[in-house]
Amino acid sequence: MNRFSDLLNEINKKLDLPQPHKSRIMLELSADLNDTYEYYLDKGLTPENAMKKAEEKFAPTNKSMEELTMTHQTNFRKFVDKVSQYRIK
Numbered sequence: 001m002n003r004f005s006d007l008l009n010e011i012n013k014k015l016d017l018p019q020p021h022k023s024r025i026m027l028e029l030s031a032d033l034n035d036t037y038e039y040y041l042d043k044g045l046t047p048e049n050a051m052k053k054a055e056e057k058f059a060p061t062n063k064s065m066e067e068l069t070m071t072h073q074t075n076f077r078k079f080v081d082k083v084s085q086y087r088i089k
Contacts, residue, residue: 004033007055014065025068033058 002008008030015022033054040050 002030002034003037003051004030004055004058007033007058007060011058011060011065014060016065016069029058 008026011029012022012026015025017025036054036057037050040053041047045053
């Protein structure tokens with residue numbers, strides 16, 4: 001089991017993207033979290049502090065989830081979202 005599974009589950013719930021985009025992003029985030037953890041261990045932090053620092057760097061905010069979603073949306077979805085803003089009520 002991944003040491004960051006709680007954080008990754010939280011991000012997964014907040015990430016509004018279709019599969020397989022979501023799966024690919026989650027795999028990349030998992031690898032980046034582990035690399036960050038290893039980086040802090042190499043800097044001399046304890047495993048607990050390295051884990052805490054890595055989680056702080058990847059903590060999902062509304063803004064970061066919105067930007068991540070916008071970056072990885074398909075062009076069609078971007079178009080539909082933009083058009084739907086102008087619908088007549």
